[in-house]
Amino acid sequence: MNRLADSQSPYLLQHADNPVDWWPWGTDAFEEARRRDVPVFLSIGYSACHWCHVMAHESFEDDSVGAYMNEHFVNIKVDREERPDVDAVYMEAVQAATGQGGWPMSVFLTPDAEPFYFGTYFPPSPKHGMPSFPQVLEGVRTAWTDRRAEVDEVAGKIVKDLGERSLALATSELPGEQDLAAALLGLTREYDAVRGGFGGAPKFPPSMALEFLLRHAARTGSEGALQMASDSCEAMARGGIYDQLGGGFARYSVDREWVVPHFEKMLYDNALLCRVYAHLWRATGSDLARRVALETADFMVRELRTGEGGFASALDADSEDAHGRHVEGAYYVWTPGQLRDVLGEADAGLAQAYFGVTEEGTFEEGASVLQLPQDNGTVADAGQIESIRARLLAARAERPAPGRDDKVVAAWNGLAVAALAETGAYFDRPDLIERATEAADLLVRVHLDDAARLARTSRDGRVGPHAGVLEDYADVAEGFLALASVTGEGAWLDFAGFLLDHVLTRFVGEDGTLYDTADDAEKLIRRPQDPTDTATPSGWTAAAGALLSYAAHTGSAAHREAAEGALGVVKTLGSRAPRFIGWGLAVAEAALDGPREVAVVGSASDPAARELWRTALLGTAPGAVVAFGSDGTEFPLLTDRPTPGAYVCRRFVCAAPTTDAGVLGEQVGVRGR
Template sequence: MVPITGKKQNRLAKEKSPYLRQHATNPVDWYPWGEEAFAAAKAADKPIFLSIGYSTCHWCHVMERESFADPEVATVLNEVFVPVKVDREERPDLDGIYMAVCQAMTGNGGWPLTIIMTPDQKPFFAGTYFPKKSSFGRIGLLELAKKIQELWRTRREELLAMAAHNLDLLQEEAEAAGTGGQLQPEVLDRGFVQLAQLYDEINGGFGFAPKFPTPHHLLFLLRYWQRTGEAKALTMVERTLTAMRYGGIYDHLGGGFHRYSTDERWFVPHFEKMLYDQAMLLLAYLEAYQVTGNSLFRQTAEEIYTYLVTVMRDESGGFYSAEDADSEGVEGKFYLWSWPEVHQVLNPEEARLVTAYFNLEPAGNCRSPELPDGANLLYITAELPAVARRLEVDPARAEELFVSAKARLLAYRQQRVPPFKDEKILTDWNGLLLVALAKGGQVLQKKEWIHTAEETARFLLTAMRTPDGGLWHRYYRGEAGIHGFLEDYAFLIWGLLELYAATFKANYLAEALALTTVLQRNFLDPARGGYFQTATDAELVLVRQKELYDGAIPSGNSVMLANLLKLARITGDPSWQQEAERSSGFFGDRVGRAPVNYTHFLSALDFAFGPGREIVIVGRRGEEMTERMLALVQTTYLPRTIGLFRPAAEEEPVLASLAPFTKELTALDGKTTAYVCRNYQCSMPTTDWGRFQELVQG
């Protein structure tokens, strides 16, 4: 828990959010989002100063230290406004609404997000970070507050008109009906072409600095490569994953990825570590390993897993949200090394190898105004055997030295002051991680991963379940709260479908279907299709938005399109397919204009366009042939395939009630039997291993 000092506390001291508690001793008279704040603003006839951020946001920390902890700034903010603090990770719905306003008004956005609005939540001013005093063309918070105070007193009608205009724009966007009709397979081609245009041929990745991982781009490219045989699609994936793994964006000692690279080379990162990045990158490395067999991709996946279970896992079974970029007030300090420090920790033989392998320099290898003088980042330009040859060290000896040196460096680093860890647990991000853990259990055939995934699912399906069968969004220190959003349902349903594929336990399918039913009731737009981010009974939000953009993580609508298509194939229920078609039609125009912005949606369309395949294996768990067949389905890259297992020993298995078409399938002559259908055509059932391999891998 974020400690509360002996300083005078404001209302945020009672909140569960670690981010809000970080501001609990500010002299700013903060309110949490709620009726109390709105009533206070109306009573005092003041605008609301809304500040949105999150606990591991570097510039949020800067603005807090520079302004919100400053008595002079606090006095002005308290005089002019009713100040309200929101954790964007707790309230993604509010963040989405006001970020859209900021982008519309200023052309950009980010965090900290600063919104000034009327007491009834209508925004008339937006921005991001503001210094205390005006500097280099950026207005300071003190000057801004005084200007707003004067405008509120003398030109309020203009501010109210601007607020009404902003609200109209939000509502028009939220209510806009789709006009694009059903998308055709050529949209996948255009998505690939647009990604290829953005691709950095030298460094891997897409676009320029700052460069983000965007793993859903890579997941789509793998599917496109399999569909078309386009070699460049696979090259883009392999080059990007290798470059990220070699770069400073990767934690070479502790595992896991930092948020993004500040340069185009994946060299100097923004050092925070987010759970959702680990989940999506884990999934990308696993699928790339499935396709290529590249041991580096497998090693990276295993190291991410180790980082997660040793550093980010709560005893409840859930996983924490993030680790900060800063420690001791300096970004990246926990991860950086000086030349003398490395030689102090390691013996001369280890130091010689490590400094060459990680490209360390006596004066430091990263000269950035954000980082201390003499700082070295660990990054790789050549594999260890190549470095050993250059140093004329026996490769086996080099490996031995590297293992011991890495252990020494990691142990030494653990003695440093660690970055702040945001220990709130979010259903949506844990749902994404459930997907990756279950996929890893399949691809790597690791029982430990599956056990971890099942423990995570158990936590999410118990501690995060509301009394009416819905979901809570946030869990912190034993207490769940905040009603779930679209992403909570969509990502958990996806995770449960993958967990079924890892375990073939039908109860996970049943849970996925139950949650989808709740989702349909509370989030679906019955008139136009698609899903709102907030439920029908959402309180204190200006508009109900439909998010589609696949940004740092896939959108809930993109994931639900894939979920619906899979459920339709699993259950044989055409209503799920029809809802998927309606959703695709609603968003068709938007996706058709710029498919590169919706690559997870494109992955769902790839599944829809087929050719699809259903594999049902009838047998007994534990029998050699049954396990061989199931393992082949799990380890082969089959992104458009549904795999099911029907227990031969049960007359009325749970699966038969969920997928009625499996009810009459039997084990021929008592042997494990595979039923394989491809593109709506079924082959004769087979008990022969060779024939089964042909049907699966052909």
């Protein structure tokens, strides 16, 4: 076992018995490189990464490769999910140097942590124009020993260039109607009108852009925005990217038709998409959206929930097939013969037609990914289909399951709390609200210290060693704010306030822009700062959204001003790159609408008050906040409102109170009113 044996990270533990003498990220590793005067090889990945596993099997488990690495390098392994800051700064360097990036990320550094050579996956032998990993190692070693001055010069220039890169994006001006209309036009140009979604292959679920489209449609009545969101959601739900048996979404589709996924399932994707489908149902009443939201919520609870009440990070793409091979997708795909073995001849034929399983297969080796083709012409009794689905799901459960990364990431659990709380409220599923509350309790109990500082991860109820980054503070605050609205418990609003106070004091720069790490975080070659979305909302715009909601709840001018300051970047990027600033656009919609502040005064034991509360939660007004309870509770919105009823306000200027749920529905944009 190497130095990774004591790690909490499942990804690092996967490498603990490699012949490579891995070091965790830290000063000790760089001091060792300095003492030995050798370069550092930095390998960054994550546990559900297919090509990370491939490179590990091909190279890091090879004794001769390991021996060479140990002799000529200090080798560092990083779990990008534990250290998104380290990942971000070196990914920026990789992308600047090569024009692309990905994982596994392979970077060679000086003992001062300055990068000088980059790559991602390297094969064990040369192929497809790529050098082999042994060739790369030999080339870097030779350059280090024979051309050291050149290496130092390159490393210094890269660090200097990174340090001089300025966002130059921030403006004090909020995005307005024209900016959001321009962003919508940009999305329309990139929209795939045939298959839904945006761009070509590989195609990723556009969760943040979909939230913007739903909010824009709610605020402006844009039928085009709603149609793009609805059609994209239907295409994904019918495709192979969605697990037609167990619910939940895979990371992305390798094709533009959503047929063949990259099979890993991430908590963040499923939390974001669960919320999007719930919001789509709220806007349209779509039965498909309702089913997918609930199935995705149930998937998260069933397969990702940990024993401590939090949610695990991911399920692997790979698992063992019937021949004992560890391959991608083995758990999920079916051949016609496998269907017959489980269902018998007649039902197998129906299942083939219904789920789009073909004799030639849609994946590999004659296997198919289950889909729900729109034009399959299959007429089947709903009960029969449910019986088939249940039998296939039971049979699949007997297969070797994909591995699970069971560390709890604060930010992604915050997203899950928001999704489960709202889905539970919309569909009268108190069990989902309870699961959201338990996850929030874990975040408070384990991840928060006495100073309300947030840790990035935990595992088995033990807090991890790494500090939370901006997205952790923002997404956990977002989850707490959603939970406060759904439960009527003002304590969650207070916890959100503690976190957002840290955002204001520790993550805001002198120019008012936001950084991804706190001012007292470990100093890297560059302090990471990125307002654009990746697979999750950027910490920058997630913070803007949580600050805006908190200000709407409390009337805090400081939080409102910080939110508006952060949204200036959306004005700059919205028309240029709307797919990559989707969450910021969604928050801008809320700011333009108010957001609306809904105070429902009454008792939870009063059916009329509960009807008003539910009506308020079902409103589609972008980013509306809801407070429920009696006068004098912990919600500032309820202060000095002794009369039962609902009050709808903007910037604390209120319409006349009402006890009529129909009137309230009109005020908050409930569908059909």
